[in-house]
Amino acid sequence: MRGVLAAVLTPLGADLEADHRRLADHCRWLLANGCDGLSVLGTTGEANSFSVAERVEILENLVAAGIPPATLLPGTGCCAVPDTVRLTRHAVELGTAGVLMLPPFYYKNVGDDGIVGAFSRVIEEVGDTRLRVYLYHFPQMTGVPLGMAIIERLCSRYPGIVVGMKDSSGDLPALLDNARALPGFSVFSGFDDGLLPLLEAGGAGCITAVCNVASRLAADVGLAFRGARAADAARDQARLSAVRAAFSAYPLAAALKEILAMHSGDGGWRRLRPPLAPLARQQTESLCAAFRGLDLRIPPL
Amino acid sequence: MRGVLAAVLTPLGADLEADHRRLADHCRWLLANGCDGLSVLGTTGEANSFSVAERVEILENLVAAGIPPATLLPGTGCCAVPDTVRLTRHAVELGTAGVLMLPPFYYKNVGDDGIVGAFSRVIEEVGDTRLRVYLYHFPQMTGVPLGMAIIERLCSRYPGIVVGMKDSSGDLPALLDNARALPGFSVFSGFDDGLLPLLEAGGAGCITAVCNVASRLAADVGLAFRGARAADAARDQARLSAVRAAFSAYPLAAALKEILAMHSGDGGWRRLRPPLAPLARQQTESLCAAFRGLDLRIPPL
Numbered sequence: 001m002r003g004v005l006a007a008v009l010t011p012l013g014a015d016l017e018a019d020h021r022r023l024a025d026h027c028r029w030l031l032a033n034g035c036d037g038l039s040v041l042g043t044t045g046e047a048n049s050f051s052v053a054e055r056v057e058i059l060e061n062l063v064a065a066g067i068p069p070a071t072l073l074p075g076t077g078c079c080a081v082p083d084t085v086r087l088t089r090h091a092v093e094l095g096t097a098g099v100l101m102l103p104p105f106y107y108k109n110v111g112d113d114g115i116v117g118a119f120s121r122v123i124e125e126v127g128d129t130r131l132r133v134y135l136y137h138f139p140q141m142t143g144v145p146l147g148m149a150i151i152e153r154l155c156s157r158y159p160g161i162v163v164g165m166k167d168s169s170g171d172l173p174a175l176l177d178n179a180r181a182l183p184g185f186s187v188f189s190g191f192d193d194g195l196l197p198l199l200e201a202g203g204a205g206c207i208t209a210v211c212n213v214a215s216r217l218a219a220d221v222g223l224a225f226r227g228a229r230a231a232d233a234a235r236d237q238a239r240l241s242a243v244r245a246a247f248s249a250y251p252l253a254a255a256l257k258e259i260l261a262m263h264s265g266d267g268g269w270r271r272l273r274p275p276l277a278p279l280a281r282q283q284t285e286s287l288c289a290a291f292r293g294l295d296l297r298i299p300p301l
Numbered sequence: 302m303r304g305v306l307a308a309v310l311t312p313l314g315a316d317l318e319a320d321h322r323r324l325a326d327h328c329r330w331l332l333a334n335g336c337d338g339l340s341v342l343g344t345t346g347e348a349n350s351f352s353v354a355e356r357v358e359i360l361e362n363l364v365a366a367g368i369p370p371a372t373l374l375p376g377t378g379c380c381a382v383p384d385t386v387r388l389t390r391h392a393v394e395l396g397t398a399g400v401l402m403l404p405p406f407y408y409k410n411v412g413d414d415g416i417v418g419a420f421s422r423v424i425e426e427v428g429d430t431r432l433r434v435y436l437y438h439f440p441q442m443t444g445v446p447l448g449m450a451i452i453e454r455l456c457s458r459y460p461g462i463v464v465g466m467k468d469s470s471g472d473l474p475a476l477l478d479n480a481r482a483l484p485g486f487s488v489f490s491g492f493d494d495g496l497l498p499l500l501e502a503g504g505a506g507c508i509t510a511v512c513n514v515a516s517r518l519a520a521d522v523g524l525a526f527r528g529a530r531a532a533d534a535a536r537d538q539a540r541l542s543a544v545r546a547a548f549s550a551y552p553l554a555a556a557l558k559e560i561l562a563m564h565s566g567d568g569g570w571r572r573l574r575p576p577l578a579p580l581a582r583q584q585t586e587s588l589c590a591a592f593r594g595l596d597l598r599i600p601p602l
Contacts, residue, residue, distance in 0.1 A: 048380040049382065052352070079350065080352050086352075105407065106349035109552075110577060274415050
């Protein structure tokens with residue numbers, strides 16, 4: 001798995017259940033508009049606001065609706081190892097490209113042995129050579145950082161299984177260090193600003209929330225980089241970064257859902273599960289004003 | 302619910318599944334040795350390392366083993382509202398005294414509306430007048446503080462349902478403010494040092510991990526306080542605080558399980574689910590040395 005992945009939003013119905021049809025439509029639209037893959041059921045997709053059974057159902061419906069499993073990188077990391085095992089096994093059986101795995105994130109200040117132990121137990125209980133694990137480092141949300149020592153131990157213990165990571169720390173030097181440290185390990189940036197510097201450092205691409213609306217811009221960065229058009233790549237990265245900056249004053253998932261509601265004319269996109277909540281009216285107005293100035297040119301939904 | 306509650310440890314079998322028999326024995330021993338109630342399946346009980354189905358099974362086994370439901374205050378707060386609903390409904394149907402409810406704790410920096418919205422949705426979906434909710438404030442672990450504005454909104458929206466809280470912040474002035482602010486609201490200290498000051502401020506008692514081994518000392522504090530023997534109460538509080546201080550250098554659940562393993566001669570007590578891990582040998586030795594100096598006099602198991 002390489003390239004541009006959206007951290008896919010999960011559209012909801014009137015009772016805040018997942019809207020399977022609208023999610024499949026959104027995924028198809030993303031694949032047609034710059035996405036190489038789809039990281040469904042991650043932070044942006046409100047995965048941790050769904051039960052394990054709901055997450056299984058969401059993924060199954062997506063595959064049944066024709067989204068190729070090889071494009072999917074679902075999040076499967078829960079607090080409880082048995083839950084992570086169940087979701088990971090299910091994803092492997094559906095044939096997904098891999099899974100994006102948070103560490104158990106309730107307990108803080110746990111030692112490296114405990115974190116490595118949790119990932120190890122999941123990998124060994126799933127016990128499937130088809131498994132591909134991408135570690136998900138998001139210390140601001142989890143409070144459980146995945147330092148280099150943990151990553152190296154897991155890579156050397158499970159070669160060919162622990163194959164990459166998503167780094168959402170926002171720490172660019174650490175991101176680039178990670179990409180350079182482990183040859184063959186696929187590092188994805190979880191923040192849009194990191195995409196071009198990461199590609200230059202040999203990284204794999206990006207997995208970001210903003211790619212729900214701006215995957216074309218991220219794809220342009222990758223195309224220019226691969227074509228060795230450095231000036232174009234820098235310009236496209238600046239455009240992508242400007243879009244991200246326009247969201248910086250708002251809760252990200254709510255703001256993205258607002259943009260999709262506006263763009264599609266479908267107000268149902270605004271729904272979020274608590275504890276997340278839609279934008280307040282004043283936020284919506286200032287967000288919309290900011291986006292009119294950006295000339296984002298989102299393709300028709 | 303008032304008085305001394307242990308935040309009950311969950312003993313594990315060889316495959317790290319819950320050991321139902323040993324848990325019931327431990328609960329009986331706690332009730333016979335100073336505990337007025339049992340807060341099972343909380344932070345200390347590794348609740349978030351168990352699946353929802355396992356948590357249901359643990360609680361059912363405990364009641365089937367004869368632990369009176371009216372002594373139980375199980376933790377039920379998960380990241381996903383449907384999980385919290387299921388666990389809370391199950392606890393109500395079993396007749397527990399109430400539930401101890403974490404806010405959804407994956408997403409950080411969410412607004413008060415989102416937190417109030419999540420609790421409200423749980424309470425309304427459970428929809429049972431027998432429900433008694435104790436809010437669980439533990440910002441160091443959750444990253445999601447429950448400020449006074451949230452507590453007041455929930456109390457006024459659900460009078461007789463949202464009836465108390467456990468405050469594990471370690472912030473004594475805030476704990477006492479909470480106890481004084483809402484008449485009839487039952488505030489429990491989640492830290493041993495807070496017990497006597499909280500009783501003096503009209504609070505309900507304590508729910509702590511150290512009560513797995515020192516519930517007699519906590520009960521003595523309460524007895525002396527109710528008997529208006531101020532000097533005795535201060536002395537007993539100092540003893541309890543000294544026990545807590547002896548644990549301060551160690552991961553708490555692991556250290557408590559080590560003490561119970563030593564005291565009972567049953568090494569099985571040492572098991573924890575990842576990401577938690579047993580103490581290293583050197584930690585065990587220094588912990589044991591510290592405890593020999595304390596003269597804790599744990600009653601026979």
